[in-house]
Amino acid sequence: ADSLIEPFTRLGAIAARMHGHARQWSRPAYFERLVWDFEGAVGKRGNWGDWRDGLGLDAAAIDVLEQMVDKLGQRLEAFGMDETRFGLIHADLRLANLLVTVDDTRVIDFDDAGLGWYLYDVATAVSFMEEREDLDTLLAAWVAGYRSVAPLSRREEREIPTFLMLRRMAILAWIGSHAETDLARELGLPYTAGTLRLAQRYLD
Numbered sequence: 001a002d003s004l005i006e007p008f009t010r011l012g013a014i015a016a017r018m019h020g021h022a023r024q025w026s027r028p029a030y031f032e033r034l035v036w037d038f039e040g041a042v043g044k045r046g047n048w049g050d051w052r053d054g055l056g057l058d059a060a061a062i063d064v065l066e067q068m069v070d071k072l073g074q075r076l077e078a079f080g081m082d083e084t085r086f087g088l089i090h091a092d093l094r095l096a097n098l099l100v101t102v103d104d105t106r107v108i109d110f111d112d113a114g115l116g117w118y119l120y121d122v123a124t125a126v127s128f129m130e131e132r133e134d135l136d137t138l139l140a141a142w143v144a145g146y147r148s149v150a151p152l153s154r155r156e157e158r159e160i161p162t163f164l165m166l167r168r169m170a171i172l173a174w175i176g177s178h179a180e181t182d183l184a185r186e187l188g189l190p191y192t193a194g195t196l197r198l199a200q201r202y203l204d
Contacts, residue, residue: 010098022087036089036120124167
């Protein structure tokens with residue numbers, strides 16, 4: 001974890017700078033990108049398909065995940081989508097998408113960029129890492145990096161688990177709709193099992 005604290009702090013600061021730019025930006029009328037709202041992430045016609053088509057889901061698993069998604073929906077509705085919280089995001093802001101040189105850091109891979117909650121970008125930072133024992137340490141480093149550049153309220157920080165699960169479910173849908181890809185095969189059934197464990201924890 002120690003070796004990841006500095007990179008995650010940097011990632012948080014980069015996210016804050018990008019979000020600062022997005023908040024100042026006037027969206028042109030012709031601008032069309034993916035929308036990572038509730039429907040876009042976990043709706044039946046989501047950007048990456050329906051999570052119910054994820055690998056290895058039986059009726060009992062779908063029932064647990066439906067309950068969890070309902071809770072996500074309620075919390076996100078309460079959290080709101082005003083322009084301080086929802087705007088242009090990278091939507092895949094992971095360490096793998098940073099090009100780091102001695103004196104420069106650049107962000108690449110804007111394939112999934114679109115409109116979404118700014119906090120979705122913290123969830124993408126820990127994609128595939130949500131069950132790590134040091135997750136809280138990594139998230140704290142990201143938040144500290146973010147706050148070194150821009151404000152992040154306690155209310156927003158408390159909602160991070162909701163965005164982690166929103167992202168997790170979007171990837172579950174992606175695996176189901178891209179089952180032929182190497183990444184989907186590599187993640188496979190363990191990703192579904194992990195998602196169920198995380199969903200249960202979120203519900204509890």
